Amino acid sequence: MKAKSNYALKANVNGPVLKMIRNYGLGADCVSGNEIREAIANGFPADDIVFAGVGKTDDEIRYALKQNINCINVESLHELKVIDVLARGLGIRAQVAFRINPHVDGQTKPEITTGIKINKFGINMDEIPLVTGLLSRLSNITFKGLHFHIGSQITDLEVFVELAQKVNHIQQIFVEAGFTPSLLNLGGGLGIDYLNPVGNPVPDYKNYFRAFLDNLNRLPGQDLYFEPGRAVVGQCGSLISSVLFLKNSGSVKYAILDAGMNNFIRPALYNAHHKIQNLTGIGKMHKYHIAGPVCESSDIFSKNVLLPEIKRGDLIVIRSAGAYGEVMASGYNLREPAHSVYSHDFAREIPKKVML
Ligand SMILES: *Cc1c(COP(=O)(O)O)cnc(C)c1O
Numbered sequence: 001m002k003a004k005s006n007y008a009l010k011a012n013v014n015g016p017v018l019k020m021i022r023n024y025g026l027g028a029d030c031v032s033g034n035e036i037r038e039a040i041a042n043g044f045p046a047d048d049i050v051f052a053g054v055g056k057t058d059d060e061i062r063y064a065l066k067q068n069i070n071c072i073n074v075e076s077l078h079e080l081k082v083i084d085v086l087a088r089g090l091g092i093r094a095q096v097a098f099r100i101n102p103h104v105d106g107q108t109k110p111e112i113t114t115g116i117k118i119n120k121f122g123i124n125m126d127e128i129p130l131v132t133g134l135l136s137r138l139s140n141i142t143f144k145g146l147h148f149h150i151g152s153q154i155t156d157l158e159v160f161v162e163l164a165q166k167v168n169h170i171q172q173i174f175v176e177a178g179f180t181p182s183l184l185n186l187g188g189g190l191g192i193d194y195l196n197p198v199g200n201p202v203p204d205y206k207n208y209f210r211a212f213l214d215n216l217n218r219l220p221g222q223d224l225y226f227e228p229g230r231a232v233v234g235q236c237g238s239l240i241s242s243v244l245f246l247k248n249s250g251s252v253k254y255a256i257l258d259a260g261m262n263n264f265i266r267p268a269l270y271n272a273h274h275k276i277q278n279l280t281g282i283g284k285m286h287k288y289h290i291a292g293p294v295c296e297s298s299d300i301f302s303k304n305v306l307l308p309e310i311k312r313g314d315l316i317v318i319r320s321a322g323a324y325g326e327v328m329a330s331g332y333n334l335r336e337p338a339h340s341v342y343s344h345d346f347a348r349e350i351p352k353k354v355m356l
Helices: 015-023 033-041 058-067 077-090 125-137 158-176 205-213 230-236 266-270
Strands: 003-008 027-030 049-051 071-074 094-101 141-147 183-185 223-226 239-249 252-257 276-278 285-291 300-308 315-318
Touching: 015 033, 015 230, 027 033, 033 049, 033 058, 049 058, 058 071, 058 077, 071 077, 071 141, 071 183, 077 094, 077 125, 077 141, 094 125, 125 158, 141 158, 158 205, 205 223, 266 300, 276 300
Parallel strands: 003 027, 003 223, 027 049, 049 071, 071 094, 094 141, 141 183, 183 223, 252 285
Antiparallel strands: 239 252, 239 315, 276 315, 285 300
16 A cells, blocks of 8 residues: 655656656656656656556557556546557556546636546546446456546645545445456646745645545555646746847837747647746836747737846746746747756756857
């Protein structure tokens, strides 16, 4: 019986970050075959890796099975049948958990909620009888447990209490059908404080875990897994960019940066708020629209930000960019990627590229 956190690699896959997280003893939650490869390359043992995702390719499933990872989280009945066939082809049994959609609204942005009924993620609760029926027939499947992940950037901990209660109910349905889960995987989703990254850098893990420990009907010997991504790395990274130009459009003052939505898409994609600071400005305060150079009107990091007077060449920092930042970068407009540097590197040599 253990409780364990598996870091969701998709938030940030930089090698030094993964190695550090592994050194703290976390496992890995992967959503592609290449994430599994990256986890293994950075020291995560196969038995500490779980694999989720609504669209796994045959090659990815075979690779995961051959590596003998801890568990595959199955997101549909169709996927379950395919895994059974692929496992038979390899002459092994697949260890699986079922990702059940518990119909809990994460009270977060619609773009990042995953637990409501019409979502593409997970198996719907009304299909559970079909799952247990299939389980009795498929000979290359070993049932491990249940998986849930209801969305991201959840800051209202009552949502996790509600999830725990739903999990109890769903677990009971499986137990009554003769399938006792030895594993409950509660997913990720714990939010961070984007408004105040300096004053509040570490999320409320204590009450987050309490919400589950106090409310789950944990069966004897049952393992609990959690899958934090954003909570672990979000506050640990910043995007630093320099100002190319200043311009006025009507009454609006724009500061145009050399970083754009190609480097960091969260503001354009989710209308996400990130704290922005002028690292090199000390003058009078003005309001600015902070924009990137990309040929899209949505390439704006934030509007009406009150900052010390911005000059060409000033360094602008976009905070809380450690999660879902660099991993979502694109090559749009054939722009250069941002270069990663790590705080422990500053003691040694700063690469020329970031001397700006
Ligand atoms: C994205 C994801 C996570 C991590 O979510 P965070 O909100 O970053 O904690 C965990 N589990 C699964 C299955 C995911 O898809």
